[in-house]
Amino acid sequence: xxxxxxxxxxxxxxxxxxxxxxxxxxxxxxxxxxxxxxxxxxxxxxxxxxxxxxxxxxxxxxxxxxxxxxxxxxxxxxxxxxxxxxxxxxxxxxxxxxxxxxxxxxxxxxxxxxxxxxxxxxxxxxxxxxxxxxxxxxxxxxxxxxxxxxxxxxxxxxxxxxxxxxxxxxxxxxxxxxxxxxxxxxxxxxxxxxxxxxxxxxxxxxxxxxxxxxxxxxxxxxxxxxxxxxxxxxxxxxxxxxxxxxxxxxxxxxxxxxxxxxxxxxxxxxxxx
Amino acid sequence: xxxxxxxxxxxxxxxxxxxxxxxxxxxxxxxxxxxxxxxxxxxxxxxxxxxxxxxxxxxxxxxxxxxxxxxxxxxxxxxxxxxxxxxxxxxxxxxxxxxxxxxxxxxxxxxxxxxxxxxxxxxxxxxxxxxxxxxxxxxxxxxxxxxxxxxxxxxxxxxxxxxxxxxxxxxxxxxxxxxxxxxxxxxxxxxxxxxxxxxxxxxxxxxxxxxxxxxxxxxxxxxxxxxxxxxxxxxxxxxxxxxxxxxxxxxxxxxxxxxxxxxxxxxxxxxxxxxxxxxxxxxxxxxxxxxxxxxxxxxxxxxxxxxxxxxxxxxxxxxxxxxxxxxxxxxx
Numbered sequence: 007x008x009x010x011x012x013x014x015x016x017x018x019x020x021x022x023x024x025x026x027x028x029x030x031x032x033x034x035x036x037x038x039x040x041x042x043x044x045x046x047x048x049x050x051x052x053x054x055x056x057x058x059x060x061x062x063x064x065x066x067x068x069x070x071x072x073x074x075x076x077x078x079x080x081x082x083x084x085x086x087x088x089x090x091x092x093x094x095x096x097x098x099x100x101x102x103x104x105x106x107x108x109x110x111x112x113x114x115x116x117x118x119x120x121x122x123x124x125x126x127x128x129x130x131x132x133x134x135x136x137x138x139x140x141x142x143x144x145x146x147x148x149x150x151x152x153x154x155x156x157x158x159x160x161x162x163x164x165x166x167x168x169x170x171x172x173x174x175x176x177x178x179x180x181x182x183x184x185x186x187x188x189x190x191x192x193x194x195x196x197x198x199x200x201x202x203x204x205x206x207x208x209x210x211x212x213x214x215x216x217x218x219x220x221x222x223x224x225x226x227x228x229x230x231x232x233x234x235x236x237x238x239x240x241x242x243x244x245x246x247x248x249x250x251x252x253x254x255x256x257x258x259x260x261x262x263x264x265x266x267x268x269x270x271x272x273x274x275x276x277x278x279x
Numbered sequence: 280x281x282x283x284x285x286x287x288x289x290x291x292x293x294x295x296x297x298x299x300x301x302x303x304x305x306x307x308x309x310x311x312x313x314x315x316x317x318x319x320x321x322x323x324x325x326x327x328x329x330x331x332x333x334x335x336x337x338x339x340x341x342x343x344x345x346x347x348x349x350x351x352x353x354x355x356x357x358x359x360x361x362x363x364x365x366x367x368x369x370x371x372x373x374x375x376x377x378x379x380x381x382x383x384x385x386x387x388x389x390x391x392x393x394x395x396x397x398x399x400x401x402x403x404x405x406x407x408x409x410x411x412x413x414x415x416x417x418x419x420x421x422x423x424x425x426x427x428x429x430x431x432x433x434x435x436x437x438x439x440x441x442x443x444x445x446x447x448x449x450x451x452x453x454x455x456x457x458x459x460x461x462x463x464x465x466x467x468x469x470x471x472x473x474x475x476x477x478x479x480x481x482x483x484x485x486x487x488x489x490x491x492x493x494x495x496x497x498x499x500x501x502x503x504x505x506x507x508x509x510x511x512x513x514x515x516x517x518x519x520x521x522x523x524x525x526x527x528x529x530x531x532x533x534x535x536x537x538x539x540x541x542x543x544x545x546x547x548x549x550x551x552x553x554x555x556x557x558x559x560x561x562x563x564x565x566x567x568x569x570x571x572x573x574x575x576x577x578x579x580x581x582x583x584x585x586x587x588x589x590x591x592x593x594x595x596x597x598x599x600x601x602x603x604x605x606x607x608x609x610x611x
Contacts, residue, residue, distance in 0.1 A: 071484065097486030109484070111477035113542075114470075118599060121467075122474050125486040129467030132495055136459060142466055169598065189486065 024049035024193055024225050025070065030079030030089075032065055032249075039065040041249035042079070047193070052219055052226040054240030056233075056260075058270050062249040063229045064106055067195045071103040072096040084192070098125070100192035104185070104199060106229070108178035112171030116162055119170045119181060120153040121146070123188035153188065159214055160184040161207065175202040183211065187218065193225040194218075200232050208232075212239055237261065245269065290442045292559060293552075297449035298510045300551035303535045304453075304460055304544060305503035311542040311596075312464050313496040314476035316394050319401030321528035322408045323378045323501050325520070327508020329412055329419055330377040331370035332428045332518055339420070347420040367431040371452075371509045378505030379498050386497040391490055397497075405529065413520040424519030428512055445514060452510060453548070456503055461544050463499070465599070472496050473542075526575065531558065534578050538585050540592030549593060557581060 023046035032040040040062045047053050055063050068074045070081060072093040081089040088096050093103075111119050127149070128134055129142035157163045160180040165173065170181060179202055186194045196215075200208050212235065218224045230236045236243065237257040245252040245260055247269030253260060260266055302320060309315040339347045381404065389400040412419050419425045436444050463469055471492050474482040483489050512518055522528070531554060539550020561574045585592060 073480065073484070092488075093480075093483040094486050094488045097484070102486075103484055105481070105484070109478050109481035111474050111481065113477055113596065114473055115599060118470060118473075122470055122482075122487075123485045127467045130471055130487075132463055132468050132499065135462045135466030135468060139462070139466075146467065167598070185485065 022049055023047060024084055025227075026080075026082040027066075027070075028080040028082075030066075030069060030081060031077045032062075032069055032074065033077045039249055040069065040076070043246075043250050045244055045251050045254065047225065047227055048242075049192075049225050050219070050223060051242065052215065052228065052240050054236040054243040054257075055227055055229045055246065056231075056236060056243060056266075057246035057252070061246040061269070063246055064197055065249075066246070067103055067197055067227075067229065070096075071101060071195060097189065100190070101195070102186045102189045102191040102193075103195040104179075104182035104197055106197040106201070108175070108182050110170035110173065110178050110181055113169055115167050116157070116170050116173070116181060117150070117153055117166045120156055120184055120188050121149050123185050124149050124152065125189070156184045156187045159187065161210065176204060176207060179203050180207065180211070183214070187214075190222075191224055193227070196226060196228045196230075198229055198231065200230055200235050208235065215239065287439075287442070290446050292555070294442055294446050294449055294514055295559075296552045296555040297446065297453050298507055298514060299532060299535060299555050300453055300548040301449075301456060301507035301510060302504055302532045303539065303547035303551045304456055305500040305507060306532055306536050307541065307544060307547040308460060308464070308496055308500035308503065311536060311547065312469060312476060313472040313493060313500075314394070315390075315493065315497055315500070316398045317401045317497075317500070318398050318529060318533075319403070319405030320504060320532050321523045321525055322401065322405035323382070323504035324508045324511070324528045325405075325408045325412065325523040326381060327374035327378050327505030328512035328518055328522075329425070329508075330505070331374040331509035332425055332512040333419060334373050335366050335370045335513075336425065336428050347416060347418075347423075364429075364431055364433075366429070367513065370513070371506050374505040374509035375502040376505075378501040378508070382498045382501030383494070386494045390493045390497060405523070405525065409520050409523050419518070422519060422521070424517055426517045428516040428518065430516065431513055449510060449514075452506065456506070457544055457548065460499075460503070464544070468492075468495075530575075531555075531578065534582055536592075537582050538592055540594035540596065542596030543592065543594045546592050546594035553593070554578060554581070 025047040027043055027045050030040055030043045031038065043062070043066065055066070057063055065074075069076050069089070070083075072088065072091045072095060076089050079089065080087065083096065083099055083101055086099065088099065088101070111122070114122075127145060128138075129145055134142050154163070154166070157166055160183060162177060162180055162184065165177065170178070173181060179199060183196065183199055186196070199211060199215075203211060215226060215228075216239070219226060228236065228240060241256055242254055243257055243260040244254045245263070245266045252265050252269055253263045255263070302324065305323075306317065306320060309317045385400050385404060389396045413422055415421070416423075430441065431448060432444060433441065464472065471482065471487050474485065474487065475489055475492055479489050515522075535550040535554045536547050537550070538554055539548065540546025557577060558574060561577055562569045567573065589595065
């Protein structure tokens, strides 16, 4: 248990927020993708993020991770302002993410894709390979055994030396998840981790997420359209529509909230119009 | 006599191919490993060549040259009076440093932007450098060219045998650069470069300061090209801005890397020898076939043929294969 975990007794979860968004706005030209969005993510929780297509979920991930900058508003991670930071800077603070469409390094092996991640690596200095090669190879052996363990966890061991570009869609999703485990994150943003992953693997993925949450004390935020997955995995759940939070609560509360249903139906009507 | 001629020609050929191999190695750091689209190799080529040449050549005779004033006169520098020329290494170092500084400045401005901006910027530098040496006659005698550039260890052997000596010099420098680059790109540093080449956003999401690594790679490649330029200057011993036209100083080097195998250092060197062999070999063809334009066409056809038959080049990039760990199946 971290020190910051303070029971708040609000019935949802008893931890202090690790991530706070206040009035975050993101405009793309004339389109407002995120509209004065404010939310808290409690440390240690597995938070679900749902909403119809175009609700602004992935844009929210992009804003939090630092892939894009908000038009206005404030984002805090562990109490620190992170809006305007680059992705490698939020990564250094312990915030990692996956992508909805997997972004693997195609012409690098699966193992290399994972070994890339741990930071900081002494061998990433240009001089290191010339001046202290022995130190680099010692570090490499350590990182490689870590990567081999992660590969076992995500069931990709047999593909360790395969180019990541040759993996199937589902396997790439698992590789994305594996990449977040190679870091030592405080919080992981998973963007549709289950898309294209078959049922059996999805169950294992759920188990891995739960295990990482409990054993490694990682906070998760998960975007997922598979409702069974999200309702069993996540508590609390945040529902978004039109760039803002509709409601936040336990799976039961969210499922029974008429506004959530309306946002899905309303969204489809707008789509049909 | 025939055989002696062929041997002598081959040695001269190997010297030039070896110099081009240095450039191909530098381009491999830029494009092959990091995906930096540098289409202004000629700029670093010229800068390296002129830097070393100007610093080592003796000052011009004021009676013969009105405007041309420069000349570093380092060529007098000996090493402990043993007759070993020290200036050569200082020239190489200065050429490398000049290119490194320019790469730092240009990279700092353009590497945060999209890839196409780097292409434009490098093309711009190449033209700027060439026009600078063309128009500023007081620096390097303008279009009349800079000559009497000193030979490294020129007193050691007779002029007819000099190529043999210089070939050894080239091979030593090329070998050292090859080992240095090979080490660097196979290290975690090189892994980050390859990740950037594959997907910048994903590399950034994996916690890598993409800009910093791109800048380092850009500088390293430019430094290698600067050394190549200096080696070139002390081989041909005459430089004029015309030497650095985009076809021979940029395009041919790209052809070498594409043919040999982008992302493979052995491939870069092999490509330099193959393409330079075709380029110089075709001049012996009879009649119209030795026309320079047709020779460029031949290089173009070669690139297309290699891309169709072996898209990765003759050698192609090696896949880094890990030692199979326990319980881990062999790669399929």
